[in-house]
Amino acid sequence: MVCSLSVSLSYGPPVSVKVGSPALLTCSTPCHGDIKWALSKQLEELLAASCEKAICVEGDAFQNRTKVKQENASLxxxxxxxxDTGWYICSCSGSVLCDVHLEVFAPVTMSSSVGEKVTLPCYTHTDKNTGGNAVLMWWEKDGKPVVKLQHGKLSYGSGFEQRASVSASRYKDGDLSLDLTRFRSSDEGVYRCFHGNNDLGYPEAVILKASSTRLEQTVRPWWVSSQVWISSTLLALLCAAVFFWVWQRSRPQRQRTIVSSNTPRSENRETLLGASPSNNTGCVYMQRFFPIRFNSFRL
Structure with a gap:
């Protein structure tokens, strides 16, 4: 549905949502009659949704995506x-009730480890002759201030003192990037950069997340780490004890094997000397402890 529209739009803070998320547009005044929401496109409007006598109709570009409430005149x-980005006009029984600006953005996603430094990118076309005191730019996280550069001075939002910074010298190059040091898990959120007359840079938004592995290690209780260390130590001691026990058990068997393997050689020596094991026990033992190369003697 397309028709002409001539109405003076008011200016206020926009409703900002990322692509795929729900967007709620609300007027401060309820409507007790027929209500209509339309998207303004220059001097034309596209019907979003209208309700007349409890019967609601959706526009072609908004099929199966709208819900209208008359008690707070919301869409x-x-x-x-x-x-969907643009100005939305709400009218009640033919009279303009309010206008709301919707901004739908497509964010990029970044991640950082706790305690590290991260730089969130933002670029725009700027005047290379802009002086330091004339630079105006700022960053917001979830709609709340992070850092602002104005008249050559930096001001900070809560929790970002001395951690967030932007550069006036880089501004001349169109670089509005945000440097954030000592990253915390509470820094997670949607970041957006602005400059001049509330203009946005590119990308339109950055979703910053904490790296899951480092975050799990950071929030792990101290006693969990102690338990892991104690368990590892006990396991090592147990393995050492088992190894020592097996080694001790194998020693007598090894000794018996060595003596048995040497017996024929002793008997041969006794035979050469003309002695028997029963009559020359002492000699045999002497031979075992003080071996003599009898084959060097000729009988």
Whole structure:
């Protein structure tokens, strides 16, 4: 449905959602009559949804994605698509009730380990002749301030003091990137960079997450690490005890094997001397402990 529209739009903070998420547009005044929401495109409008006498109709570009509530004159888009971005006009019984700007962005995702430094990228077209004091740019996380550079001075949001920074010199190169040191798990969220007249840089948003492996190691209780260390030590001691026990058990058998293997040689020596084991016991033992190469003698 396309028709002409001539209405003065008001300006206020936009509703920002990422692609695929639900977007809720709400007027502060309820509507007790027929309600209509439309997306303004320059001097034209596209019907999003309208309800007349409890019968609601959706626009062609919003099929199966809208829900209208008259008690707070709200429009729910679920899910929001990238082309939903724009000004939405809400009218009640033919009178304009409010207008809301919806911004649908496609974020990029980054991750960092706890305690490390991370740089979130943001670029835009800037004037290379812009002086340091004329630079105005800032970053927000989930709609709350992170850091702001204005009149050559940095100001910080809560929890980002002396950890977040942007560069006025890089601004001339179109680089609005955010440097964040000593990353914390609480730093996770959606980050967006702005400059000048509330203009966005590219990418439109950065989703920052903590690396799962490092995060698990960081939040692990101390007693868990102690238990692992104690268990490893006990296992090593047990293995050493088993090895020692097996080694001790094998020693007598080895000695018996050695003596048995030497017996024929002793008997041969006794035979050469003309002695028997029964009559020359002492000599045999002497031969075992003090072996003599009898084959060097000629009888």
């Amino acid at each position: 729910l888009l679920d899910p929001a698509v990238y082309t």
